[in-house]
Amino acid sequence: MVEVFPRLLPPLWVTIKVSFISLFLAFFIGLFFGSINSIYSKFNPINLVSRFYVWIVLCTPIIIQIYAAYLLLPKVGIKLDVFWVGVIALTFNSAGYQTEISRASITSIDKGQYEASKTLGMSLLTTMIYIIIPQAIKRMLPATANEASHLIKASAVLSVIALLELHKAAINLQGNSFKFIELLALQALLYLPIVLGTSYIASILQKNNDDKSSKIDLAK
Amino acid sequence: MTNILSINNLNVFYESFHAVQNISLSLNEREIVVICGPSGSGKSTLIRAIAGLEKADSGDIFINNKLMSEKEVFKNNIFGMVFQQFNLFPHLTIIENITLPLIKVKKINKSESIKIAEDVLNKVKIIDQKDKYPSKLSGGQQQRCAIARSLAMNPKIMLFDEPTSALDPEMINEVLDVMSDLASTGMTMIIVTHEMGFAKKIANKIIFMDNGEIVESNTPENFFTNPNKERTKTFLNQVLQH
Numbered sequence A: 001m002v003e004v005f006p007r008l009l010p011p012l013w014v015t016i017k018v019s020f021i022s023l024f025l026a027f028f029i030g031l032f033f034g035s036i037n038s039i040y041s042k043f044n045p046i047n048l049v050s051r052f053y054v055w056i057v058l059c060t061p062i063i064i065q066i067y068a069a070y071l072l073l074p075k076v077g078i079k080l081d082v083f084w085v086g087v088i089a090l091t092f093n094s095a096g097y098q099t100e101i102s103r104a105s106i107t108s109i110d111k112g113q114y115e116a117s118k119t120l121g122m123s124l125l126t127t128m129i130y131i132i133i134p135q136a137i138k139r140m141l142p143a144t145a146n147e148a149s150h151l152i153k154a155s156a157v158l159s160v161i162a163l164l165e166l167h168k169a170a171i172n173l174q175g176n177s178f179k180f181i182e183l184l185a186l187q188a189l190l191y192l193p194i195v196l197g198t199s200y201i202a203s204i205l206q207k208n209n210d211d212k213s214s215k216i217d218l219a220k
Numbered sequence B: 001m002t003n004i005l006s007i008n009n010l011n012v013f014y015e016s017f018h019a020v021q022n023i024s025l026s027l028n029e030r031e032i033v034v035i036c037g038p039s040g041s042g043k044s045t046l047i048r049a050i051a052g053l054e055k056a057d058s059g060d061i062f063i064n065n066k067l068m069s070e071k072e073v074f075k076n077n078i079f080g081m082v083f084q085q086f087n088l089f090p091h092l093t094i095i096e097n098i099t100l101p102l103i104k105v106k107k108i109n110k111s112e113s114i115k116i117a118e119d120v121l122n123k124v125k126i127i128d129q130k131d132k133y134p135s136k137l138s139g140g141q142q143q144r145c146a147i148a149r150s151l152a153m154n155p156k157i158m159l160f161d162e163p164t165s166a167l168d169p170e171m172i173n174e175v176l177d178v179m180s181d182l183a184s185t186g187m188t189m190i191i192v193t194h195e196m197g198f199a200k201k202i203a204n205k206i207i208f209m210d211n212g213e214i215v216e217s218n219t220p221e222n223f224f225t226n227p228n229k230e231r232t233k234t235f236l237n238q239v240l241q242h
């Protein structure tokens, strides 16, 4: 087992890259749709489109979304490396969940914040960027961390389109060595630190944010 | 005396409920109007409609005898609004609460905006708190910061909706003192409050509202000692019992 371990490290890096790039892109897409969802009425055209989109993401298995990206993108003339097909599929999936996360957080901000901003003469865009979204992001952190670990695990499904990420690499090794159980355990061990690390970073960020307003007191 | 604000036949409906009914009101520069009345009488709705936070279904608002759209009112920072719940920005320090709108709305550069912020924080006597976050301040200090934030935008008229109602009793006076200071600088103000002693001292005119209408508009002397309407007397008996 020890001798295959180094061979799993490059695929582990692929797993990390594909997951975090997707998470990052989906974060901004989610923030955009989440903001629009919470500001404008349900029947605004952008909202209708985004509701439909979220519905599709939440109601179909990720494996279908991945196959769809893999098979449909070339049909519309988009020929990409399998890594970027993976990024598109995971981003498509995660943005659906992150739209819901953003919408819930933004909606939870007190309407007095909008009113104060408005009477100070701030435009809605300025209010969103400097007042509402910074507060909403703090509230989003726990759910976003959850989504991060969900996405890292879900990235294993990218093996079906032959992206050489951690799970696919382990399958290949199984074919050569027939050590199923050991390889399974090794994979689990490799996923574990990234997922735990992600939750840990999120909890630190969360704590930092909570402390920000008490820092001055501690300094006294 | 120059007329600064005229409101003509203002009406606000919530669905079919007529919350503010045909209200007309006129204010001269440096004048201070106190609005009082029982809960649900439409005081907040009226002051919020003036501030542009509630959509009026009909009626006109003239500033310096000029009809103004809601957009112009916001763009020119005609009104400063102080809320019962302060509505400070919790993720920004006290001084950032004040500099952010100066930088983003008035396009004033950072060092200049800090100067303005420090000046208004001095006026409301919380300059020593400037680098703290709002949650670390007492209610009275938070409300004084909110007043400073509005003031920094250099509004023509300050609006207050029950600025001391969310405060512990021992903090009410520090906020009322700041408002009195503001009055003595010649600021034009509309104040919704239940603090009748303060109203008597500070107001040029007291308006009593009930059921969305102005029942009585009078000088403080007459309002308290010799009101015109029976309904005003009943209200005063209720609030002045203690």
Ligand SMILES: Nc1ncnc2c1ncn2[C@@H]1O[C@H](COP(=O)(O)OP(=O)(O)OP(=O)(O)O)[C@@H](O)[C@H]1O
Pocket: B014, B017, B019, B037, B038, B039, B040, B041, B042, B043, B044, B045, B046
């Ligand atoms: N958003 C709203 N939708 C429906 N009805 C409302 C709304 N806001 C206020 N009202 C109603 O309008 C009436 C006037 O409310 P308003 O808040 O202006 O009263 P108020 O005089 O400020 O009372 P208080 O002293 O309790 O603050 C009340 O009957 C209230 O229930």
Ligand SMILES: [Mg+2]
Pocket: B043, B044, B045, B162
């Ligand atoms: Mg009210």
